[in-house]
Amino acid sequence: MTFILAHRGSAGTHPENTMESFIAAEKAGADGIELDVQLTADHEIVVIHDLTVDRTTNGSGYVHEFTFKELSKLKANYHSTHFFKKKCRIPALREVFTWLCSNSLLCNIELKNAVTRYRGMEKMVIDLIRDYGLEKRVILSSFNRQSLVHCLEINPDIQTALLYNEAFCRPWEYAGTLGASGLHPKLKCITDKDILASMEYGVAVRPYTVNKEKDMKRLFSINCSAIITDYPGRAYRLREQIQY
Template sequence: MTQIFAHRGYSASFAENTLVAFLEAEKAGADGVELDVQLTKDGELVVIHDEKVDRTTSGNGLVKDFLFKDLRKLNANKKSTKKEPIPTLTEVFEWLTSNKLLCNIELKNAFFPYEGMEEKVIHLIRKFDLMDRIILSSFNHYSIVNCYRLAPEIETAPLFLEGIYMPWIYSQAIRAKGIHPRYSTMPDDVMINTLNNGIAVRPYTINKETDMHRLFKINCTAIITDDPIKALKLRKQYEKRP
């Protein structure tokens, strides 16, 4: 059965990459959450997507230029008067210990390398004993290989914007157990071949019903969506089939 990962939490209805968005994804019944990790100036792992804080918070500037105590003062819930802080990865892991959800961590190091981020993330995963529930992904495939070398017990999955030829061969070459492609760049036959070669396929970001139907029909490993409620309702149609 295709798993449903809430993209940056239940981001269709709640402020993305906030603890409330993750909690609401859990309440909705998602199988997992997807989130993004960066490093502050003083080395704290924080959960935020953009390299700049401008779009999602009340502040301006690059995440890497903020001290954590200053980043924490920002409101990550611009659409509401209710303030939501930018969470730390530690806080998210503390919450994960209270449930059985999977977690896809995207390392946001394709633009800024964030030296030492892989080691910090892996240390935290091991500290909370979450090795079997975490998938590490990145558009920076050198980082993915580094993660595998540091922690072969943790699943890795490269992210792709463009289509790739025989992605299962590439995945095997870099010891990745999964791929996270842009859904529109990977035809069904390529996805099926990848799945048949033992590589998990979790396309992003699936918000249209037609795209959900397409991926449920081929029994894709997972979909990454902003709206887990919509995805769960549609998936029920496939659960009832023999």
């Protein structure tokens, strides 16, 4: 069965990377959530995608320039009040983990360290995963190859996945050189043939961002490991129709 991972939560219907979006994803039938993490000025691990707060909040500036208390005062759905008027906050990763302890969802954490390197973030995230006992339910992904290798140096048992947005040959072999157990390609950057070859090689494939029904159907039909989608409810209903 193809798993459904909700991209930044149910980002197509709720403000991305907020608790409201993650809770909505669970209610929609997702098997897991995908989220992004960065570090604040006071070294709190926070859940936000962009390097700045400008696009998603009523603030301005780089995430790493704020303390967590300062970030918490921002309205995380400031630019999406047209479909979600309740004020949402930027959550700390520990808040998400506390909630995950009440369910059985998987969690794909993207380390946003390809541009801003956030020294020490890998260990901080892995230590928090261990503290909450979520080692078997978390996948760490990044565009930063060195970061993935470092994660495995810290904990060889952690699941890692290579993010990429340009097509290349035999991606499963490259994943193997990094010790990564998964591939997270941009949807257009991988063929069905390479998806099947990767899975046969023992490497999970979870393309992003799969929002069109025709793409969902195609990936469900080949039993792709998982899809990452903004619309987990749509994907869940379609998967149910196909299965039954």
